[in-house]
Every structure is written in C-alpha cells, then in structure tokens.
Amino acid sequence: MAETTIVLYLFKRLHQLGIRSVHGVPGDYNLVALDNLSEAGLNWVGNCNELNAGYAADGYARIKGISALITTFGVGELSALAAVAGSYSERVPVVHIVGTPSTISQKQGALLHHTLGNGDFSVFANMSRNIASVLVNLNDPSTAARDIDRALRECYVSAQPIYIALPTDMVLRKISAKELETPIDLALHGNDQETERDVIENITKRIYAANNAIILVDACAIRHRVVDEVHDLIDKSQLPAFATPMSKGAIDETNPRFGGVYVGSVSRPDVKEAVECADLIISIGALKSDFNSGGFTYRTSTKNTIELHSDHTKIGYATYPCITMKSVLQKLLNTLDFHKIRHTESAKSAPPVLKNEEAEKSNSQEITHSWFWPHIGNWLQENDVVITETGTANFGIIETRFPRGVTAISQVLWGSIGYSVGACQGAALAVKESDPSRRVILFVGDGSFQLTGNEVSTMIRQGLKPIIVIINNEGYTIERMIHGEDAGYNDIQPWKHTKVLETFGAKEGEYANHVVKTRKDVDNLFKKGNEFSKANKIQLVELFMPKLDAPRALKITGKMSETLNAKMEE
Template sequence: MDTRIGSVDAAAEPTAKSVLGCPPTAHCNHIAPSAPVVTPEANLGRHLARRLVQVGVRDVFSVPGDFNLTLLDHLIAEPNLRLIGCCNELNAGYAADGYARARGVGACVVTFTVGGLSVLNAIAGAYSENLPLICIVGGPNSNDYGTSRVLHHTIGLPDFSQELRCFQTVTCFQAVVNNLEDAHELIDTAISTAVKESKPVYISISCNLAAISYPTFSREPVPFSIAPKLSNQMGLAAAVEATAEFLNKAVKPVIVGGPRIRVAKSGNALVELADASGYPVAVMPSAKGLVPEHHPRFIGTYWGAVSTSFCAEIVESADAYVFVGPIFNDYSSVGYSLLLKKEKAIIVQPDRVVVANGPAFGCVLMKDFLRALAKRLNKNSTAYENYQRIFVPDGQPLQCAPKEPLRVNVLFRHIQNMLSGDSAVIAETGDSWFNCQKMKLPEGCGYEFQMQYGSIGWSVGATLGYAQAVKGAKRVTAQDVSTMLRCGQNSIIFLINNGGYTIEVEIHDGPYNVIKNWDYTALVDAIHNGEGKCWTAKVRYEEELKEAIATALGPKQDCLCFIEIIVHKDDTSKELLEWGSRVCSANSRPPNPQ
C-alpha cells in the first residue's frame, strides 16, 4: 500500500525542476540570506544624530575642534537637529543643562581633552541635579590608540585616558568608540542609560569614524523601549501601611517637596497627595518651581531661618512632616541649623521610604507611594488653618524717591509684576537665590536654579539652553548674549551690578571678593555690533527701571533686552545676611577633639 502523503513526500523527493520543501508543481524562488545594503549614509554620524532625535533632542550645543568637525557635519545634516555654536565649552555644557531641564534631555559636543576638561564643570553640575545630558567628545584617530604618540590638546603624555578618568566620576556611563564593530552598541547603551538613569553620560568618538559606512548602521535605528522601573508591591504596601498609621495619628502634619521630585517625575503625584490629605505644602528652596505655587494650600519655601514668612514656623512646629525628595546639605540646611527631628519625619526618596527614623522600605517608587498613600490618609487641614491664623501679607517696599539709588527689593517687586504663565525665571547663584524665593510664580511660570552645585555663572549658559527648548518664553537672568543674538532669542536680561561677589562677602569678607567692574551695557553693545535685534539700558533709579521695563515689554519685545541695574555693594536681602552668618559658622567649626 502506498503510504506517502501528498506534497510532504513529494517534497522529500524533489525533481529536477522542484526545490526542496516546495510542491513539485509550484514555482519557488530561492530566498537568499538578508544582506543589509550599506549606503554612504549608513554611518556612525548619522546613527548618532538619529538617536539624539529619537530621545527628544532638537538642539545640540557645540564648540568646534579639529577632532569633532566631521562629526559636526553629520549632525548638521540631520534635518531634525539644530547645531547651536557656543562661545566656549563651559557655556555649551551649561546650555545643555538648561535644555535638559526644559525638554527632558540635552546634548553637547566638544573636542578631545582641551574641550572635554573645559565642559567637565558643567557636566558635574548636571550630575548633581540628576539631569540626563549626553556629552559627546570628538576623540583621537582610531589608529593612535595603543601607540606612544603624543597628541595636541592633551597634557603631552601618550595617554589618552586622562579625559575618560575625569568623566568617570561625573557620568553614569562612559563609551569610548574607537572601532566600528561595537560602536552601535556603545552609542545606544550610553544614550539609553542617560535617559533611564537621568544622569549625564560621556561618549568619545574617534575623529576618523563618523563618516565611514558600516553594516550595523544600515537601517533606521529602532526606537528605544526602556523598561519602566517597578515598585516591589509587598514593600509598597508595607511602606504605605506604616506611613498612614503614623500620619493619621498626627495632629498637624505638613508636606515639604524637595528637588528629587524632578528625577522621580512625581510632581503630579505630590499634588494628588496634598489634595487628598488637606496638609499644607511647602517646598525646599531647590524645589521651587517643581510644586505649583497656585495650589490652595501652598505656604512657601521652607529654608530654616531664611524661609519665606511664616513657613518655617508651621513646618518646624508640626508633629509630622512628609519630606518628598529632599536633599539636606549645608546650604539647604542653613549651616545644619534646621529645627527638625528625624522621629517626626517621613523621608520619601525616588526609590526608598524611611518612616520616623525607623523602618526603611526599598524598591518603592516615589510616584507609586504618594498615590497609594493619598488613598489611605484621613483629611487633616489643622496645620494649614494654623498658617492662615498667623499669616500677615508682606508689606510692599516703599517706592524710591526721585533720583534715589535703586534698591534690590524694589527691583524684584517690579520683576514680580512682569511674571506670567509664559515666563520662566533662571536665578544666578548669589543673592538672587533669596530674592527669587520670595517671588510668587504664576501658574505655568517656570523656575530654575542650581543649588546643589552652586556654580557662579551657571545661568549664563543655562538660560540659553532653556530658552532654546521653550521658544517664546521671557527669561530673567544674565546670559551668553552673543549666542542668544545668533539664535534670535528675545530674552529680558537683568544684570545686577553690585561690584563683587556679594554672597561670598556675607559668608567671609575679604579683598578677593571685589572684582574690576565693567561697563556691561557697553560690552553687550559691542557683542551686538549691529547684528541681530538687541536693546540695552543702564538703570540707577526706579523711574529709569519703570521706563526700561515698559520698553522691553513694548516696542522692544522682539529684541534681546539687556538691562544693567546699578546697586550699592551692600544692598542685600536680609535672608542672605542670616544665611551667610550660619554657613560661615558651619564652615569655621573647629576640628573634633582627637
């Protein structure tokens, strides 16, 4: 009996005109292994550009150098990227920092060692602030690795690892791309790690590789699919149970938001907790702008002895406080002088909760915890009612008399009146920290400053990047004017000229805090040089300030407006005086007994 079954057996005995695995009567084409077509565009430079676009970068801040020029050509060729040339590497890094704050991720490109070590300070600041920043360096020719050659832009030793070693301490991943075989993997790992960890990464790319075609770059890169972090559900339940039990016994609990709300992306979850609990909400100074100040129970900035009016009294008298994403350093604690007790505190970090200096719960995400806790708390508005009873609105500073020198508190009253929902304030390190904390931010108004790292001059580049990421918003700060002019930005810049480093004066005075004064308005005019739209003014009196603001908001609103404010060298906020004395005391503590 014939037991063969149709085409199965027929396929087992192919005829001359059949192909193994096909019915003998069917036409079948040979299927050759898929071979990628390597075109001139299938190169490392294009792949890097496409990856930057995929993660949300639209502007890359750069300083050209001979090791990165070919790479810059490929970034320029990407239609969805703009290359923003900066005056120096430090400002490029600061601009990428500001851009990351506004857009979620930033990128800068510099050259090997001489550029890398220059941008390093900005990268360190971004690391301290948990910002995903992709720092790309044009590196040496791949043939020079492993040789004893000495290259320019280095310290004169045949060791190309100096820059890498420096970046290892201020980035969460480092990729040295000096061959094409693993370039795809290294670049993808670096960029995805920056996004996942919300920290800067370092990518060095040999200068001769960017334009070379290679099979791994032959296809459009598949968008990243980064697995979200998940809470341990048992730990989450236990943390919520312990916290709810503690807080529901409290008489006058409060909530204080901290800067790590940003990295945990938990601003909305904190608002949900505040709405559900009825607790008053304050912010630590470095979290200003991360919690909406139009919230009905917002009570201001908690900063110990230099808090906004009546805020410290409510926080420090509470019998329970929920600190969400705090950083307690010597600056935020006003020289370690906060009147807080650990046994009253719930400390909520991005992935950890500590209850009343007792049980700690790991692998618990802040967002999950806050939302689950909101469902378990009894409503309690006692602390906010106490705040309402003691609150007295701030008195407005007196107007200056005609031709009376302008005072800083009068200046900030006028700046406050300028703010709207499409504004953003970038505060420089110094007395602006304290004056800006007292400003009331309208709904939608952005606010940024760099408290953890505290680099004087940070706002110069950060505003450039922030403004580039959020087109159309007004900015209040001092800035990298020439690049802003080239980019057509219409920022309003207030430069407060007090002739020195006032914040350092109030910590410890000395002749080193006095600097040679410049004619800053004339400097900006020289930078302008008739190219682009720019308007400048120098202000000494309140009536001049009013006129300058009216001009900047009116006929010159499409220009970059630079307003230099001349004030007395000792015109500071009372908060800076108090803070400076306490920080000085902390800095000058004698050594512990041996």
C-alpha cells in the same frame, strides 16, 4: 538589512529623545561627526567656549528633559568639566560626547596634540568617570548601538550626565539601523510589589493618624519627573505644601495650599513655624545641601518624616532600598481615602504677593533687595522661565511669588558663578524650539556676568530674545556676605553693560538697553503690557543696587557659611 553609521545612529537617538540642538565647540577630533548633525535633524549651536556650552546644555536640559554637548578630546572636554560636574551635582541629564583620536593612534600611544605627551589616552575619560553616570567608548562597531542605547537610557533615568567617547575612525563605521525602529525603553524598573505594599500601608496609616501633616517638595521631585503626581497629591489631600530654594517653581504658587519656601532657620517665621510644628512631613525628592537647607538648620523630626526618593524610601528610621517615589506616589494617589485626612489651619498658604513691610514704608528711591524681589513678582507672568545666578539673585528669588507655570532655573548646590548666563542661552533655545510664547528672564550680578558674558553673543547668533537683568552692585556681593565686605578681591572692573549687545553684533532695532537706578524706574520699566514686557527682542537691563545690600536669606546664610568655613576639628 538597512545600515547607518555609528554617528548617525547616535544623533538620531538624540533626536528621538527630543533634543533638537546640540551645544559645544568644534575641534579637529569631532569635525567629521559635526558634519552629520543636520542629517539627523539636529541644529549646531556653536558656543563661545566649552564651559559656556556645558552651562547651556544644562539649561537646555532643564527645559527639554535632556540635552547633548559635543567637545573635542583633552583641551575641549576638560574646559567643559566644571559645567558637567554641576549637572552631575544638580541631577541634570546631559549627554557629553567627546571626539577622540582614532583607535589606531590610541593603540600606538602616538604623541598627538591635545594629549599629555605620555601615550595615555584614557586619562581624560578617567577624569570624567566620577561625574558621569555611565562612561562608554564607541570603539567596537559590533556593540556600538547597544552601548549608545544603554548610556542614553541611563542618562535619562538617572537624571545625570553620561560620557560617550567617539574615536575619529569609528564615526562613519557602518552598523545596523534596525534598532532605530524601536524607541529606547525609558520606563523605570518596577518596585518589588510585596515591599511596596508594606510601604504604602505604613505611609497611609501615618497620614491618617496625623493631625497636622504637610508636604515638603525638593529638587529631585523635578529632576525625576514626579511634579504632576505632587500636584495631584496636593490638590486631592488639600495638605499645605512647601518648596525649597532648589525646588522653587515646582509647586503652583497660586495654589491656596502653597505655604512658601522652607529654608530651615532662614525661612520666613510663618513658614518656619508651619513646617517645624507639623506632626508629619511628607518629603519628596529632598536634597539637603547647605544653601538649600539654611546651613543645615532643618528642625524637623526624622521620626515624623516620610522621605520619598528616586532610589529609596524612608519612613521614620526605616529605610526601604530600591522603592522609588514615582510608583509610590501613583499608588498613594490610587489608594488613599482623602476624606480621612485631617486638616488644620496652622500652616496657612503664602499671601498672593510677598511684601517686606519695612521696605514698602521707606520713602527712599534706592533699589534694595528687600524691596525689589517681592515687587518683581507682580510683573512676572504665567509660564515665564526665570533664571537666577548664584549670589544675590538665587537668594532674592525666594521672596518672589510666582504666577502659575513659572519654571525657575538656578544652581543652588553646585553654585558656579557665571552658570546662569550659559544656562539662559540653553533655556532660551529650548523655549524657542518648544513654546516661543514663553518669556525667558535672567537675573545675574555684574561679577558673575564677567565670567560668561560672552555667551550673549551666542544668544544673538541664535536669534534668542531673553531679558537680561544685570544687577550692578560693584562686585561679588555673595562673597562679601560670607567674608571680606571691603576686601579688594571682591571688587571687579566696572563694565559698560549697555554696550554689550551692540559689541556682540546685535542689529539695530533688534535689541534694547535699559538703565534702572530708582524704584520709580523699576515701576516704569517692569510694567505689564508695555513694549519691554512683550520680550520681542533681546534686551539688557542694568539695575543698580547698593554694594553691601543683600537679600535677607543671603545675609543669614552668609554668616552661617563663614562660621562653617572657620570651624576647626575638635
């Protein structure tokens, strides 16, 4: 019988799932494992630190569907946990592999480096237990293959991180290779047929009875892979469709039925009216966090809402556990008589180019958020990958109209500043592997960039070519909008951003820097067809904005957050 090693079995399974690059940082408890990556057809990225590696793995997974991260025991894995927690929060499937001391050392409670010195080798895994869908320890060759397959399936299906501990003395232990001949079964468990029939019947009746139904798409529609079904439902039903900040890009924004981004009271007035006046809302993959819901200001009726989720369905006040949305959507597409669906003009599609009329009329050359974000939509092109940092960029991109096929990556729920730079590296690498013709564009504030800017070094090392737009607005503007406009703790040390690429080793002729201070500068640089827009080298744009300027949505949400933070128990 053909044999392999535990580590090769694991790595070949990663390869079968579509992973081609593994993020992480080497450490003495994972070095032998890393020796085997190339044999399994995997590329080692080698990040600047484990936190960056975790962010990068998250960005990679949002393009490829799943990713892998390798760290060493204790010091390495703990450095990555803030990133892994973000993936758990935002429903992103990351396989976190941790090289651990040998099973013998662990049984003996040896006083090893990278431990707490108390003989407890389970403490770090326990820290990950609440941010991992599954935690397995590959300390038994007889069950290793089964444990690996079970964990990887759970990672993919649950769309959340898993934790795999790989002791040093287990790495090269021999196991059967037979199971590798059969791909891991990634199919969802079927819904109970009788319950599902009842659900479909109830949903169908409600859709036929509605005079003004709409579709509201949220983040979990992306994470749980029902975007194709969503597009079919929009096209066949011709119902108006709206996105949320976390699902930006999930709906084709060139579709005439696309109505805009709904963020509760923070929404544009026309979007707010269209959603809140609907007599039926078909909500798909909702994740109603504060920043995603306009500070919990949804004004929609539970009675008039159908909620489709990855693990349950709600129709009005009735909940159907374990009735998953993918199957329900597929059944609806096959059973609905679309001629029976009523339509009104009360929910009109968003204009092809969103504009801020007041900003457009201004004669000022100052680059404001109200002018920039609607403006930049004219420059984006089909299939771009747009990454926005927690802060002004996340809120500003709401006002940008996307061309067809744009993928938006942001971290609205977890909101860890610095996330976007690592995520850009991971996303750009995934794009390079799958479709190098796609452009990758990062919008990040100068404050956030200081947390993880060294990951630009990895981008250069891996030959990636993103366009990095650093918004220079003198510090933490999102924090200023919440509290402390002029507080010193929201200030930062100014950096010479145009020296970054050179400092990190970019070769002459293989990079470019641009400084943008006026609206005319924006128009001259962000012009379709010019050399800059071809994105054939790594480029950094330093774009200057006023210190206390912010997107409309952030100004409103910031005040809401300050109020929520200050609430005292009644």
